[in-house]
Amino acid sequence: MGAGRESQNWKGYHSTRPRRQDHVPLLPPSVTTSKGGAKNPRCFVLVSTLAPNFAALSGIGLSRSEIVRLLRLRCRSxxxxxxxxxxxxxxxxxxxxxxxxxxxxxxxxxxxxxxxxxxxxxxxxxxxxxxxxxxxxxxxxxxxxxxxxxxxxxxxxxxxxxxxxxxxxxxxxxxxxHSEEKIAAKMEYLKKTLRWSDAEVRIALSKSPMMLRSSEGMVQRMSEFLISEMGLEPAYIAHRPAMLAYSLERRIRPRYYVVKYLKENGLVSRDRDYYSALTPSEMVFLEKYICPHKQAAPYLAEDYDDACRGQVPDRFRFA
Structure with a gap:
């Protein structure tokens, strides 16, 4: 007897389901016949839902692919x-x-x-x-x-x-x-690693707040190169924190080597600011620091390319 009721319920369920012909493709035939179109059951919606939504969404400038994504959310409003x-x-x-x-x-x-x-x-x-x-x-x-x-x-x-x-x-x-505690801890690490005062760390963060997202390992490597190798003063870095967002391997180190080489060989003034070489785009940097010295330093472009790949050419090894 239970089986009979189940059979009747199952028949009733099928009788209330929308028939296949009550569905239409989510997009016009020219679109639904493309790969993954009409064969995907998710690409069918009831006519009563599709007609007003598709027209309205098209009317505000959305493309068909964008409409597909939005209508799949099945949100009436x-x-x-x-x-x-x-x-x-x-x-x-x-x-x-x-x-x-x-x-x-x-x-x-x-x-x-x-x-x-x-x-x-x-x-x-x-x-x-x-x-x-x-x-x-x-x-x-x-x-x-x-x-x-x-x-x-x-x-x-x-x-x-x-x-x-x-x-x-x-x-x-x-x-x-970041919680207040985590922010305080990160500020303390920046002060210690970059040798900043309380005022300097706030100056740096006011100019480049995304420093808080930097990993400790990256900050440590930056400190070692900028302060220990390039000889920059901590206060100088604090007022120009944008340099900490540049890639050490692909931008800072190679460009430093180029400017250092030019200084050592008397091709630019020794008081040339390193930061001015870090900020330009790659094209501007090449035009300003590489191209003018093709005759005096014919291998400079090649050495710069090697440095950008992580190598240290012999001409970039300074005593």
Whole structure:
């Protein structure tokens, strides 16, 4: 008897399921016949859901591939929320990138969850463009508890970065996953390793807050080369912390060798600042430090290439 009821229930289940002909491809036939199109059952939705959504999403400028990704979220209010996010992020590409890291963006209420957080970030001095850039990498900020954002702002303030500074967005990113205790410990390590005073570490962090994300091993290697080998003063580094973000192996060391060689051979002034050789693009560096010396130093370009590959040519071994 139980088996009979199960059989009836099973028949009833099948009778209530949508029939195959009630489904249509998520995209027009010209698209669904492509590789992985109509053969994929996920590429079918009910006509009643598809018709308004596909038209509306196309109407705001999204490509077909972008629409596929969004409609697969099966969020009924997806279209009504998209225009807000596209305005906030500035482009569909930026929004879809944020969506990769927080697929719940389209399930939260704009009015009660997202807009209050955006307003709070604006109150902190961040413009819409800064908010968009910050939230592309950390979209959870848009749906986080406001107290969490307030705590982040306080930690960023603690670095000494002005809220009016373009660096404040980077300061927010730098402290996002660090507690106050961890930040204090990292600042102490920077002071000890780079031989900075309290004032110098704050100067450096105000200019380059992402230093907090640097590994201790990297900071140690930088200290040994910049201070011990290049002979730079700790205070000099603190006022130019951007150099700590460059690659030691592929940028700092090779360019230092080139300038050192030019100085040793009287091809540039001995008071030439090393930092001025670190900041230009690769093309500008070659035009300024390599090309003018082709006759006086015909092997300089080759030696520089070797140094960029981690080698130390004999001509770059100084007494």
């Amino acid at each position: 997806v279209v009504s929320k998209l225009q807000y996010y596209l305005t906030l992020f500035g482009s569909s590409e930026a929004f879809l990138q944020a969506l990769k890291f927080n697929c719940n963006l389209l399930t939260h209420s704009i009015e009660s969850a997202v807009e209050p957080n955006v307003a709070l970030l604006r109150e902190c001095g961040l413009g819409d463009r800064d908010i968009a850039k910050l939230c592309v990498g950390m979209p959870w900020l848009l749906t986080a508890n406001p107290e969490c954002i307030g705590s982040m702002v306080a930690r960023a303030d603690g670095l000494g970065v002005s809220r009016e500074s373009p660096m404040f967005r980077h300061a927010m990113h730098a402290v996002a996953f």
